[in-house]
Amino acid sequence: MSAVPGRMPALYLSHGAPPLADDPVWTRELAAWSSDLPRPTAILMVSGHWEEAPLALGATAVVPLVYDFWGFPERYYRVRYAAPGAPALADSVRKLLRGAGTPVQDVPERGLDHGAYVPLKEMFPAADIPVLQISMPTLDPRKLLEMGRRLAPLRDEGVLIVGSGFFTHNLAALRQDGLPSWSAEFDDWGHRALLDQDIDALLDFEHKAPAGRLAHPRTEHFAPLFVTLGASADEWDSGRSVIDGFWMGLAKRSVQYG
Template identity: 80%
Template sequence: MTTATPGRMPALYLSHGAPPLADDPLWPGQLAAWSAELPRPTAILMVSAHWEEAPLALGATSTVPLVYDFWGFPQHYYEVTYAAPGAPALAESVRKLLRAPGTPVQDIPDRGLDHGAYVPLVEMFPGADIPVLQVSMPTLDPKQLLEIGRRLAPLRDEGVLIVGSGFFTHNLRALSQDGRVTSVMAEFDDWGHRALEAQDLDALLDFERKAPAGRLAHPRTEHFAPLFVTLGAAHEELATQRSVIDGFWMGLAKRSLQFG
């Protein structure tokens, strides 16, 4: 069995929730307990379901305002701050690893962290004292995202925590205020868990066809897509995967994973 390499940071995929996650009686504590078990990162590289931009873009490398990319919520959710330091050195490393002929990397220096990045970070690293860089997803193609993750993998040996932030199931029609879970959400979550345990990368890459009701669990695939960046970054350590958080939140699967 492949084991984690000493000194290498884990790679994470987490379900990030919406801004009301902060008010949940269970989930914030689960995220906080998770981060307390991790080595302290030198920096955090976030890939969020909420930033698609091609060619691949690097966000702010200094502290800029957050992106409140949601509508219709109570005012206090728009007053959350997370003034983490920028990560210019990490940005330069990402450029070197990803830039190649025909594969440009662009900079958007005023693009702050969106809620897919800062909502979990507020719970996991509330001190906002670790440099954070967010990069965009230039595509939703799982194989291309897997390759991006593989090219970013060396950062783990430099103490960088690579985090793919999405939602293990994401169909807003399945949202339930009373917590009722539809069969579609439950079946996809179970299938995904079993595929990960079996290290069945081929099935995961073809999840829209091979998972039960894959297109219903993810009518659009942007919330599952960050998983493939994480899988790429952890490609030598898939056997180390474990579900740190599972269960459901408002009817959606919040399964969150650690590799290494």
């Protein structure tokens, strides 16, 4: 099925780290990507840096960002991204998820973490689109896929659903001598699985992917992909990699559906 007119795409992006802002290639890629998108009415972010159950809705007013990283130069802690809150979107999320029997809680003091604001600052630098971040209540790929399916109707309301992670993520296994083979092998496997729409293989990536457990010793950075896949379940044949390549040895593959 091709993209549905009037429906916002669904994205999975590799969000980088605070120094992403210093990378001229990647920042251009993100800016070019957003310039090709319809303007969203709001953005729903699911970041690999927020796990909380039951599912939590973040701030619906402007509150301080969450600088959830350590040991970086001071300038990275002075970054601001004061996007408007999205209370109407929060209401819609509550209705969709509670209607399906999913408990939802509000965490009104929880600002955007770096998995949300780092890429958004490059893609929508004016910070004039309402943003709501929600937590991942589980890392179970099948449950996240179902969560994405429940959220899918938001796309018809102009909401851009974004799963924000990193296509490979093992900081402890990185070395200074070039691209790690585990990162390259997993990226190639994942790319082919997405092209083949082999969702069963992706759901079982820890066992079926080469170096699956090495590329993701914890699965929180791959898990947001399944929210995106659930939100685009009738359009998997429209998927395409918009950004690929590597950054400090990690795969920055980012995909769009619709």
